[in-house]
Amino acid sequence: xxxxxxxxxxxxxxxxxxxxxxxxxxxxxxxxxxxxxxxxxxxxxxxxxxxxxxxxxxxxxxxxxxxxxxxxxxxxxxxxxxxxxxxxxxxxxxxxxxxxxxxxxxxxxxxxxxxxxxxxxxxxxxxxxxxxxxxxxxxxxxxxxxxxxxxx
Amino acid sequence: xxxxxxxxxxxxxxxxxxxxxxxxxxxxxxxxxxxxxxxxxxxxxxxxxxxxxxxxxxxxxxxxxxxxxxxxxxxxxxxxxxxxxxxxxxxxxxxxxxxxxxxxxxxxxxxxxxxxxxxxxx
Numbered sequence: 001x002x003x004x005x006x007x008x009x010x011x012x013x014x015x016x017x018x019x020x021x022x023x024x025x026x027x028x029x030x031x032x033x034x035x036x037x038x039x040x041x042x043x044x045x046x047x048x049x050x051x052x053x054x055x056x057x058x059x060x061x062x063x064x065x066x067x068x069x070x071x072x073x074x075x076x077x078x079x080x081x082x083x084x085x086x087x088x089x090x091x092x093x094x095x096x097x098x099x100x101x102x103x104x105x106x107x108x109x110x111x112x113x114x115x116x117x118x119x120x121x122x123x124x125x126x127x128x129x130x131x132x133x134x135x136x137x138x139x140x141x142x143x144x145x146x147x148x149x150x151x152x
Numbered sequence: 153x154x155x156x157x158x159x160x161x162x163x164x165x166x167x168x169x170x171x172x173x174x175x176x177x178x179x180x181x182x183x184x185x186x187x188x189x190x191x192x193x194x195x196x197x198x199x200x201x202x203x204x205x206x207x208x209x210x211x212x213x214x215x216x217x218x219x220x221x222x223x224x225x226x227x228x229x230x231x232x233x234x235x236x237x238x239x240x241x242x243x244x245x246x247x248x249x250x251x252x253x254x255x256x257x258x259x260x261x262x263x264x265x266x267x268x269x270x271x272x273x274x
Contacts, residue, residue, distance in 0.1 A: 034206060038241060109209050128241075135248045139255065 003056040012054035019047035027125035031114045037121040041128025048133045057140060066137065069130050076127025083116055083123065154195055162188035175257065175264045179250045186243045190236045197229030205230035 003009060027040030052060035084095045091098035100106065100115025107113055165188060168181025205227040207219055254264070261269050 034204070038237065132244075139248070139251060 003059065004054050008054050012050055016047050016051050019043060019050065023047060023125070023129070027121055028111070028118065030121040030125075031117045032109060032111070037124025038128050040121070041125040042132060044125060044129035045132035045136070048129075049136050052137065052140070057137070060137070064133070066134070069134050069137070072126055072130040073134060076123050076130060079123045080120065080127065083119055087116065155192060158188050158192040158195070161191065173266050175254045175266060178266070179247070179254060182250070183243070183247060186239070190239055190243075193232045193236050193239070197232040199228065202226060202228035204228070205233070 023040045023043035023046075025040075026035040026043055027037060030036035030040060048060060048064055051063060087096040087098050088094050090096075091101060097115040097117070099119075100113075100117075104115065106115070112118070162185055165181045165184030165186075168184060169178050170181075172178055172181065203223070203226050207223065257269060258264060263269070
């Protein structure tokens, strides 16, 4: 259980940062191009899943411990609710785009525009990436020692 | 005609979920059913020759920030796509739950065959 062969390890170590940066791009440009928080989060998680498949669970755990992933997951959910409640406090309705309406209209098709939509995309990307990596990691953890042993 | 093919895909998934005895094949059948429903919802919003419902820079009349009327008539309906995106997220969660149930059952019984899993014992 020390990971795959040398070819997979070498190519994976080259490719993993490219996949991660592509995921960050999809998340950040989610309000301008196809993509967004969910798709970018899946790509972010898949970079770490590639790391886990190529180098083994221990290396992935050293790189991104499960407690940190769990905290990032909770942080994403809390920040998403926080953005929504800020809209309730400043704009008068839940999830209202107060930043776009009142404070920072922004230029259309600029990267920093559209108010709270990029912020929501970033938070959703964090949440989806962390939780999807955690799902795959936890599914790979429990493995039957000897199947059929507990029968009868 | 495409809706009939969607229905056929749904029926293939239903057959797989009902007839097969392997738990993993049942999960695959349920997923095929979900994808058939998603495909039908996406095709409800499509019309022939439609463009993607994302406003580019040249489709916007720059004076007052209005979107051109030709773009609105040409683009496909974005509402079923947003609905399907949510449905994909929920199907991802239910898939993780089903797979974990399969793994736990295999850990306890040592088989995926549902005709062998009959003991009502915790």
